[in-house]
Amino acid sequence: MKFFIDTANLDQIKEANELGILDGVTTNPSLMAKEGITGDKSIIAHYKKIAGIVDGDVSAEVLSVDYKKMVEEGEKLADIAENIVVKVPMTKDGVKAMTHFAELDIRTNCTLVFSAGQAILAAKAGTTYVSPFVGRVDDVTWDGIKLIKEIAQIYSIQGYYTEILAASIRSPLHIVQAAKAGADVITSPLSSILGLLNHPLTDIGLAKFLADQGKK
Ligand code: G3P
Numbered sequence: 054m055k056f057f058i059d060t061a062n063l064d065q066i067k068e069a070n071e072l073g074i075l076d077g078v079t080t081n082p083s084l085m086a087k088e089g090i091t092g093d094k095s096i097i098a099h100y101k102k103i104a105g106i107v108d109g110d111v112s113a114e115v116l117s118v119d120y121k122k123m124v125e126e127g128e129k130l131a132d133i134a135e136n137i138v139v140k141v142p143m144t145k146d147g148v149k150a151m152t153h154f155a156e157l158d159i160r161t162n163c164t165l166v167f168s169a170g171q172a173i174l175a176a177k178a179g180t181t182y183v184s185p186f187v188g189r190v191d192d193v194t195w196d197g198i199k200l201i202k203e204i205a206q207i208y209s210i211q212g213y214y215t216e217i218l219a220a221s222i223r224s225p226l227h228i229v230q231a232a233k234a235g236a237d238v239i240t241s242p243l244s245s246i247l248g249l250l251n252h253p254l255t256d257i258g259l260a261k262f263l264a265d266q267g268k269k
Contacts, residue, residue, distance in 0.1 A: 054232050057109070057240035059220065061088045061099060065243045066106050072246075077109035079162070079184075079220065079240040081140070082116060097133060104134035112162045112182075114140035115150075123150040131159045138162050138181060143171045148178045155179030162218065172204040176213035182238065187231065188221035197221070198230045205235025225249045 055076035058069045061084040069075045080103070085091070090099045104111045113130040117123045123146060127139040131154075139154060140162040141147045151161045155178065162182040163175035167190060175183040185204060187197030201219050208217065219231035222241035225248035231239045263269060 054236060055109075055216075055238040056246065057112075057218070057238055058246065059084070059222070059240040059242055061085045061090060061103070063088075063102060063106065066103060069243055069246060070107055074246075075107060075109065076238070077111060077136075077138075077240075078103055078107055079112040079140070079218075081114050081164070097129075100130065100133050100137065104136050107136070109136060110138045110160070110182075111136050112138045112140040112164075114164065115142075118142070118144065118146060120146040120149045123147065124153055127154055127159065127161075128157075140164050140184075141180070143175060148174055151175065151178035151180045163215075164220070167200070169200065169203045169207055172215075172217075173207060173211075176208065176211070176215040180215050182216050182218040184218045184220040184240075186221035187219050187227055188223040190221075191223075198227070198234050201231055201234040201236050209235075225251075 056074055057077040057079050058066055059079045061080040066078055085096060090096055100113045115123050115126045117126045130139050131137055138160045141151050142165045143163055154161045160181040162184055163180040164184045166172055166183055166185045172183050185200050190197035190200055204217055216237035218238040219236040220240050222239050222245055225245050228239050228241060
């Protein structure tokens with residue numbers, strides 16, 4: 054399973070990248086705004102910086118909602134760097150745009166996916182990644198991990214090549230559950246990735262090993 058970091062914060066991207074386990078980055082308009090990045094020029098410049106830090110895929114989201122504008126914007130985003138993947142919302146115009154991008158070999162990430170039906174449409178449109186939002190499904194008391202399992206089962210039966218990117222990950226437990234459910238990728242805040250490190254027995258064991266050798 055690939056690990057993407059879900060942030061537009063350059064320090065956190067660098068920190069995750071230095072761990073050596075980072076396969077890519079996802080952002081969204083809210084995450085960009087959180088870093089104070091708004092307006093076309095600043096957004097493009099910021100994507101350029103992110104794409105220069107990591108070797109893996111960097112999802113850059115279109116802000117247009119109309120097919121023609123989405124295509125124009127997506128093509129511009131794809132031109133920023135080789136590792137840019139155009140993030141497109143699961144709408145009627147989005148499906149048309151993803152089909153267009155697939156024909157041009159421009160890779161896409163279909164975002165705002167909340168049902169198996171939407172995931173089937175995304176795969177049919179030839180998207181590279183489909184992003185079901187685990188945490189936001191949980192927020193409305195449905196089961197985000199169950200959705201990942203359902204999509205994984207359908208994709209395996211149908212032989213779809215689209216990769217399942219479990220998004221809206223909110224905890225280390227979500228990462229483990231997404232791995233068990235068949236996600237190909239998780240995208241997560243740095244805190245949940247680092248949370249995977251924690252185990253009290255590791256701390257106790259290390260302290261004992263060091264103490265036994267007279268080291269602190
Ligand atoms: O980028 C999409 C997604 O990961 C958002 O997460 O926590 O805002 O639901 P969250």
